[in-house]
Amino acid sequence: MKNSTNLATGVVASLQAAGISRRDFLGFCATLAAAYSLPATAAKTIAAALEKAARPSVIWMSFQECTGCSEALTRSHTPTIESLILETISLDYHHTLQAASGEAAEKAREQAMHDNYGKYLLVVDGSIPLGNAGFSTIAGVSNYDMLMETAKGAAAVIAVGTCATYGGLPAAQPNPTGAVGVNQLIKDKPVVNVPGCPPIPVVITGVLAHFLTFGKLPELDALGRPKVFYGESIHDRCYRRPFYDQGKFAKTFDDAGARDGWCLFELGCKGPVTNNACATTKWNGGVSFPIQSGHGCIGCSEPNFWDAGGFYKALSAPAQPLKVGAGVTAAAAAVGVAVTFLNRGKKSAAKAAHETTSLDDLEK
Amino acid sequence: MDQLQLLTWARGNGLNLALTIFVLGVIWRLIEIYGLGRKPDLSAPRDVPGASGWHTIFRRSVPPPGMFKTSPVSYLGGYVFHVGLAVVVFLFAPHIELIKNLLGVAWPGLPSQMVDFITVVTMAALVVVLIDRITKPVKRFLSTFGDWFTWALTFLPLLTGWLAVHHLLLPYTLMLALHILSVELLLICLPFTKLFHAFTAFGSRWYNGTVNGHKGVPV
Amino acid sequence: MSASLDKGVRVLKEIIDAPIASYFSSCVHCGLCAEACLFYTETGDPKYTPIHKLEPLRRIYDQEYTLLGRLAKLVGLSKPVTDAELAEWQELVYNSCTLCGRCSVVCPVGNDIAYMVRKIREGMSASGNAPDGLKGAVTRTVNIGSPMGIKLPAVKAQMKHVEADYGIAIPLDQEGAEYLVMLSSMEIINFPEYLGAIAKIMRHAGKTWTLCSEAFEATNAGMQIGNSDLARVIVKRIVDGAEKLKVKTVISPECGHAYTALRWEGANLIGRPFGFKVQHIIEVLEEFRLAGLLKTEGMETDRLTFHDPCQLARRGGVIQPQRNLMAMIAKDFHEMPDAGFMNWCCGGGGGASAIEEGEELRLEAFKKKKSQLDAVKPKRLVTACANCRIVIEEGLEHYQMNVPVVGLTETIAEHLPDSVGNE
Secondary structure, three states: OOOOOOHHHOHHHHHHHOOOOHHHHHHHHHHHHHHOOOOOOHHHHHHHHHHHOOOOEEEEEEOEOOOHHHHHHHOOOOOOHHHHHHHOOEEEEOOOOOOOOHHHHHHHHHHHHHHOOOOEEEEEEOEEEOOOHHHOEEOOEEHHHHHHHHHHOEEEEEEEHHHHHHOOHHHOOOOOOOEEOHHHOOOOOOEEEEOOOOOOHHHHHHHHHHHHHHOOOOOEOOOOOEHHHHOOEHHHHOOOHHHHHHOOEOOOOOOHHHHOOOEOHHHOOOHHHOEOOOOOOOEOOOOEOOOOOOOOOOOOOOOOHHHOOOOOOOOOOOOOOOOOOHHHHHHHHHHHHHHHHHHHHHHHHHHHOOOOOOHHHHOO | OOHHHHHHHHHHHHHHHHHHHHHHHHHHHHHHHHOOOOOOOOOOOOOOOOOOHHHHHHHOOOOOOOHHHHOHHHHHHHHHHHHHHHHHHHOOHHHHHHHHHHHOOOOOOOOHHHHHHHHHHHHHHHHHHHHHHHHOHHHHHHOOHHHHHHHHHHHHHHHHHHHHHOOOOOOHHHHHHHHHHHHHHHHHHHHHOHHHHHHHHHHHHHHHHHHHHHOOOOO | OOOOHHHHHHHHHHHOOHHHHHHHHHOOOOOHHHHHOHHHHOOOOHHHOHHHHHHHHHHHHHHHHOHHHHHHHHOOOOOOOOHHHHHHHHHHHHHOOOOOOHHHHHOOOOOOHHHHHHHHHHHHHHOOOOOHHHHHHHHHHHHOOOOOOOOHHHHHHHHHHHHHHHOOOOOEOOOOOOEEEOEOHHHHHOOOHHHHHHHHHHHHHOOOEEEOOOOOEOOOHHHHHOOHHHHHHHHHHHHHHHHHOOOOEEEEOOOOHHHHHHHHHHHHHHOOOOOOEEEEHHHHHHHHHHOOOOOOOOOEEEEEEEEOOOOOOOOOOOOOHHHHHHHHHEEEEOOOOOOHHHOOOOOOOOOHHHOHHHHHHHHHHHHHHHHHHHHHOOOEEEEOOHHHHHHHHHHHHHOOOOOOEEEHHHHHHHOOOOOOOOO
16 A cells, blocks of 8 residues: 555546446545535545545544454445445555554554644544453554554544444443443544444445545434434335335245235344445445345444344344243242231131121120 | 333333233132122012013113113213224234133234224213213212222223324334323223222122022113 | 120121122222112212212221231221211211112112111111111011001001901911911001001902011011111011911012012021012912902003002012002003102111111202103002001102102002992
8 A cells, every 4th residue: 555645646546447427426526425415516626626525535444343344345246336445545554454464564653653643533443442452452452552543643543344333242241341432532533433233335335435525424313324324224224124114024024925025024024123325325336235135134334233132033022031921920820829818817817806786886 | 221121121021011901800709799698588588580580681782761861971981882892802903812812812903093083982982981970960979089080090091002003102112012001001990999899799790680580670 | 775886897797708709899989879869869978879888898898808907907008997987977868868778779780788787787786876766666666566556456546447447357376377467567557558458458369377476577677777686676577477487478568678588588587598589569469469369440540650568569579560560550650750660769878767867868868769750641650568658658748749658568559349338
């Protein structure tokens, strides 16, 4: 990766070098404009900004992660526009994508931080373990130390993937490593959460592009997620919604309802409680998303989705096996019988103490 | 605790707690009430077919002659919200799914739009009986805190469920959590309030029918 | 002079059973019982709501027999019932309730409210909070023999009158007779035609019968005041008499609560089933009719209607027989609205007519009976309870309605051949 601040070798030049025509580039800007619900004229503004932009330095830190987020971003059968956003930034540090390794890689990172102090973007994927510094280290440095040090000079932090945003699967009960997300640790820098397991690639690049175009992060919701991508639930945009509304639910994965594409609520779909762009933007260049493939949404862009009662348990079903059984019944019967014992005793005592009423006894 | 955690708690520990207290309360209260027993009737019975406790359990759901005209709101409002509640609780697919998870039995549900409509009608009926309770002298005279509280306990699950499905007022996750929590509150309070008539009305009707049946009067 | 709150509360603790517990737990405050009670419908005062008449009993049930109620009492969240409250409830439990049972058949959750009023009277009487009128009635019944103070000589005198008028001997203390006939004070004093009618009917049907010198009074003021100890004393007399005379059936006269006291409460009061049958005179007449033993002649031709006494019909199970008997002798019979099972009370049963201070309320409640009569517009009213007769006559007079009231038994008797004397 070149560390470049050369305006002449800006975004457009590098895109053209990669074989992307200007027409394609403008189309990409129009897509971004639409994604942000900006007017059509904004596409030109985005294009102009990107053309002029110097390639900002991006340092990508990977902590307790599976690399799925990077995989999603780079996975392409044909060169996708999303992956080419990588050409508009100077990705100065990335474990799996960089050529260098070992001390050379760390040196490159330190150089980039020094040269672009206060201006570089810090992208984080993977959770940070607080339980023991030794659970996850890079070059002998704990994730926590590396994060805090690197964040100091960052203009903003982009937490990519549910691990970096909310702790992710490592944080599932009993959270043995004490995994937490970035925003629990970084309080003095703008942090944007781009959750998903993994996030939709264009969502990642869309956030980057927004920063490049406007110099700031997009509008965020209460969970720190860009409203433009996470403002609506899967449920509200799901193409199977009419079946939900009618009460037509698939009961197994291969029954008639499933084959007819009915709603997957009863098979555990968490669409109603999950905010993401899967139902509209979809995956693999708009090919499909889990529900379209016949599997319920697992809610992967929501905090604590991993401990939300099981992927195959409907939202109306209990989240865990119930502990109301013979024990409770027996205890209840015992209480009832005890009270009845007391009651009958009281009644008998009253009867035994009965003083036959004579006529005189009618007067006080 | 965020919304999803609250929802997960409501579906998990909350449900556990509520069902525990509910089962505990129902069994305890049933034994507490019926354990008192009653003396056998030594008078000679009059044997009239159709007059018995079992008959009264069903027959008492029909207004006696002349009473419907006297109190149409009580009967109509009462029937509509009871039947409506039953339909919404037992014939809405997501609820049937819950019952399937709890008891292992399931049955076909009604189309969700129908349940939606019936929910609105049920809520309207509840509002009507509330107004009736406020405006009619006898009902107002008899009403205690328990009556208002149990009305709210019954109304809230309907309202929160309906709001959740329609994505109104609060985000769905939170609204659903509140819906489930409101049901749990209802379950916890049921054995200890007048709502326990859901169980004891059958016993009361049976006693009534038995005593009158002994005399040969079908009630 | 030993009635006390303690005694009253103790008695109430004794009588609370599973039905009462179930009833209190089921009440949803719907107020339909009030709509069925003539004391509420004719006054509009919610305090006469039937279930409200039981409030002290409900508190005692709660505080004594429920875990949460006991805890509430312990920490002071629930106040114990006071003597003043019981005194306040006297009007509700006695003056404004005849145990007619309409509330019991109307309650949607199945509460037998009349049963509970009968039971709360146990505590009311034991605590000294029963009305003076009923105290007097039960004292006279126990000490003298009848609530109106009638003694055997008076009965014998009436027997002589009837024998003279009807030319039929009235048996007394005849051992082995099939039927033991009971009388109510009302009949002895006000409606001696009843005794004559019995004599005629029995002779016509060819049945043996007798009065009992030690037990001629059917009315049970002990039951009306709601005190089982005293009710037992009165019932025991009848049981002893019936057993001594070895009768097969004891006939309860045209009276409502006398029938309830003997037929339904009797065996439970003495703690064992009866060895004899108990029948209301109307039931006996119906049996005779079915056996072809009543060959009536002629019909009443004026417009008639029938008032069903609550304790006979709704609370006693005798609803159709009176109609069959009316069909025998009434050409122009019309049912009043709500006749039969749902009939409205005359307003004076259950001891209410003995409570002087309740008269104004009774007359106001009578508007319901008046409305039934206004709807059916009879020339005369037939009924089968002497107390209903008196109460209705008083009510009709108050509202200046000219509708004579007659008893069914005497009317039947008038249409039997060999009619001598009174027409």
